[in-house]
Structures are given as structure tokens and as C-alpha cells.
């Protein structure tokens with residue numbers, strides 16, 4: 173379970189996240205939906221310990237990210253919204269580096285690297301530098317790195333953007349399998365359709381606050397009953 177308790181974050185006077193509460197249960201694909209600038213990435217950066225939390229606390233499977241950052245970071249894998257990291261490494265060097273950090277054995281890493289990179293169609297590019305990869309290929313190598321060490325909790329910031337339809341389908345299947353194993357898949361998106369297709373549960377964020385949390389049926393009902401949510405719905409569908 174992931175728990176965010178009354179978290180806030182400001183940037184030079186502007187409050188990006190406001191007293192936000194969220195509980196993400198095990199065994200679910202959980203969508204974090206909101207328009208551009210809603211506060212999704214800022215929240216995710218606090219969940220992953222990249223940004224310090226101004227107020228409030230976050231626990232990942234009971235481990236506080238501020239008090240026990242190393243333990244917490246072993247529990248999750250994170251795909252950032254921008255995948256332009258370690259550009260000077262070759263794809264295979266990056267994956268071996270991640271496998272070393274998370275102490276994945278030689279046999280397991282070979283099998284997983286082969287499986288993941290073949291599934292995402294980047295196996296042939298493993299000896300090239302990440303600098304030469306397209307946005308989608310960079311996304312795929314980062315996703316492969318996360319899945320390589322098999323973390324219980326997946327935290328994915330706009331994971332499907334930039335993926336071709338086949339890889340997008342592959343990743344969605346992997347997300348479903350992970351949730352079916354009782355684990356957490358938490359991902360952000362500004363595309364309502366993705367949430368409708370994929371999620372068991374959703375939280376809708378706007379102007380740094382959670383506007384709604386529930387399952388798909390409840391979400392549709394709320395969209396009909398609530399004028400503010402209906403306006404937000406129109407904003408979200410405009411992006412599709």
C-alpha cells in the first residue's frame with residue numbers, strides 16, 4: 173500500500189500540491205489522472221524521494237520515504253516523465269548498471285534483459301549509446317531497467333507516451349500481470365481513455381488537489397453528477 177498523508181509542496185511561492193491525501197491499495201492498477209500542470213509529476217517526485225516534502229508524509233508498503241529513503245527505494249521502480257538519463261552509456265551498460273545497483277544475479281539479469289528488450293523491440297540496439305535512441309526507445313530502456321529488478325511497486329510517470337502501439341500493448345499486459353500478482357502499479361496520465369481501458373481505481377487531481385478517488389463506475393457517475401468534474405472531463409478529453 174502507498175499512503176500519502178496531507179502532503180504539500182510549493183515552488184517559490186506557488187503551491188503545486190495542496191494538502192493531498194491518497195491511499196493506493198495492493199493488487200490494483202491505479203491511475204493518477206489530471207490535466208497539464210495539475211501536480212502529478214510533483215506528487216510522484218515526492219513519492220520517489222526526488223523532491224523533499226514541505227508538509228505531510230508518504231509511506232511505501234509502510235516505509236517512510238523521508239525517514240528511510242534507502243529502504244523505501246528498494247521497494248519501488250520509477251519511470252520518470254523524461255527518460256533522457258545516462259545518455260553516454262550503451263543500452264546494455266545501463267541495464268547492467270541497474271542490475272548491479274539492485275544486486276540482480278548474472279543468470280537472472282541475462283534472462284530478463286533478453287526477455288524485456290526483445291518484448292519492447294530494442295534488443296538489437298543494446299550495443300548503441302542511449303544518446304542515439306529515439307524518445308520511445310529511451311522510454312523502453314528505462315522501463316526495462318525498472319522491470320529488471322522486479323520491484324513490488326511500480327511508479328510510472330506518463331509511461332505510455334512515446335511508445336508505439338505494440339510496445340504500449342506489451343507494457344499494459346505487464347502492468348495487468350503485476351497487479352494480478354497482488355502488487356501495485358501506480359501511473360500518471362492526462363489521457364482519460366487510458367484510465368478507462370486500464371485502471372481498477374483512479375484519483376483525479378487538479379490544481380494540486382485530489383478531486384475524486386474511486387473505481388471506474390464511480391468515476392463515470394461522478395462525472396455526470398458534478399459540474400466541476402464535468403468541466404474537468406471536457407478538459408481531459410480535449411487532450412485525446
Ligand SMILES: Nc1ncnc2c1ncn2[C@@H]1O[C@H](COP(=O)(O)OP(=O)(O)OP(=O)(O)O)[C@@H](O)[C@H]1O
Nearest residue numbers: 183188206207208209210211212213214215253362
Ligand atoms: N521545479 C519547478 N519550479 C517551479 N514550478 C514548478 C516546478 N515543477 C513544477 N512546477 C509547477 O507546479 C505545477 C504542477 O506541475 P507538475 O509538473 O507537477 O504537473 P503535471 O500534472 O505533472 O503536469 P504535466 O501533465 O504537464 O506533466 C505547475 O504549475 C508547474 O509549473
